[in-house]
Amino acid sequence: MKFSSKVTSITPSTTLAITAKAKELKAQGHDVIGLGAGEPDFNTPSYIIEASYKSMVEGHTKYTPAGGLPELKNVIIEKFKNDQHIEYSPEEIIVTNGAKHSLALLFQTILQEDDEVIIPSPYWVSYPEQVKIAGGKPVFVEGKEENEFKVTKEQLEKVVTNKTRALIVNSPSNPTGVMYEKDELKEIGQFCLDNDLLIVSDEIYEKLIYGGKNHISIAEVSEEIKNNTIIINGVSKSHSMTGWRIGYTAGHAEIIKKMTTLASHTTSNPAVMAQHGTIAAYQQEDGSVEKMRQSFEERLHKVLPELESIPGFKCVKPQGAFYLFPNVKEAVQTGGFASTDEWVTALLEEEKVAVVPGSGFGSPDNIRLSYATDLDSFLEAVNRIRQFVQRKSS
Structure with missing residues (x-):
């Protein structure tokens, strides 16, 4: 079957791909923490x-x-x-x-x-x-x-x-x-x-x-x-x-x-x-938007220091949205991985934490984590990432 060259030239969404893999593992009964989604975890007001x-x-x-x-x-x-x-x-x-x-x-x-x-x-x-x-x-x-x-x-x-x-x-x-x-x-x-x-x-x-x-x-x-x-x-x-x-x-x-x-x-x-x-x-704004913004800001203040404490992680502090985009090049190299994509795949398979590789965003030394998730889950994910990094570098 022949397809349009415009369709065959495009690359599938990295974000959707990692989210789909995480859902597949969850369906198999694994305790997966997904930090890939680009949407608020609040219901519509x-x-x-x-x-x-x-x-x-x-x-x-x-x-x-x-x-x-x-x-x-x-x-x-x-x-x-x-x-x-x-x-x-x-x-x-x-x-x-x-x-x-x-x-x-x-x-x-x-x-x-x-x-x-x-x-x-x-x-x-x-x-x-x-x-x-x-x-x-x-x-x-x-x-x-x-x-x-x-x-x-x-x-x-x-x-x-x-x-x-x-x-x-x-x-x-x-x-x-x-x-x-x-x-x-x-x-x-x-x-x-x-x-x-x-x-x-x-x-x-x-x-x-x-x-x-x-x-x-x-x-x-x-x-x-x-x-x-x-x-x-x-x-x-x-x-x-x-x-x-x-x-x-x-x-x-x-x-x-x-x-x-x-x-x-x-x-x-x-x-x-x-x-x-x-x-x-x-x-008819009722304050819901501001409450959500405040919640994201509170999460940012709590999760950023934890993420930066992981060996080999460096992160520019965000001023908006709900993503962290740390540079993990050192952690990837110390762990013996050929690429960040390979590192992300291993993290999902071994620690059941889903993050998005920066290659899909044109920045192959970084990963994207969404803190549009509950704080306890995010902090648990950071602990799993820390364990993963320490185990691979030992």
């Missing part, structure tokens, strides 16, 4: 569930416009006014089946064959694959660990070509949890303006920030940069609504129009009851 249920009872179970309910677009517009102090019109908003769908539609809309997209690494696993599916070419720029995994203007200048179409900015980052400061965003934004590049700003973790810091969107920096930016966001992480599949995109009206046309021929519209739940999520 009850007021959102109730609003969604109410909408169905009232008969909101039919098709909606492909780009989302007008009332939801208006709520999103208000959200941008309140949180980022920037303004959009309904024509500049599309609601999608999750932020991942937003990105897929965007790349298929803006990329011609062999157009290049600059992707800072470490990166979320789906960025390069989505660019390839759209016929584009991912161009990677390494965010140095000594610079908190962030890229600089000087690095970007070395890779930009006449084929470069866009740059991805993910702040706070998956997998590192680091954030760009306003002056850094300003420099990157000006670089994109100077080189006529679209800025794709993935802000899905904007509500999960720690240490008293505030989220800054690159679109806030200036009106000129805003007009050159496409914001990707959603309620999956902020409101623990991963399964509801509601994301959205804000940006230039012509891009949004083309994305909406593409969506109309592929998915029709996001689930109507989930859209009504999202309206409630933003309009």
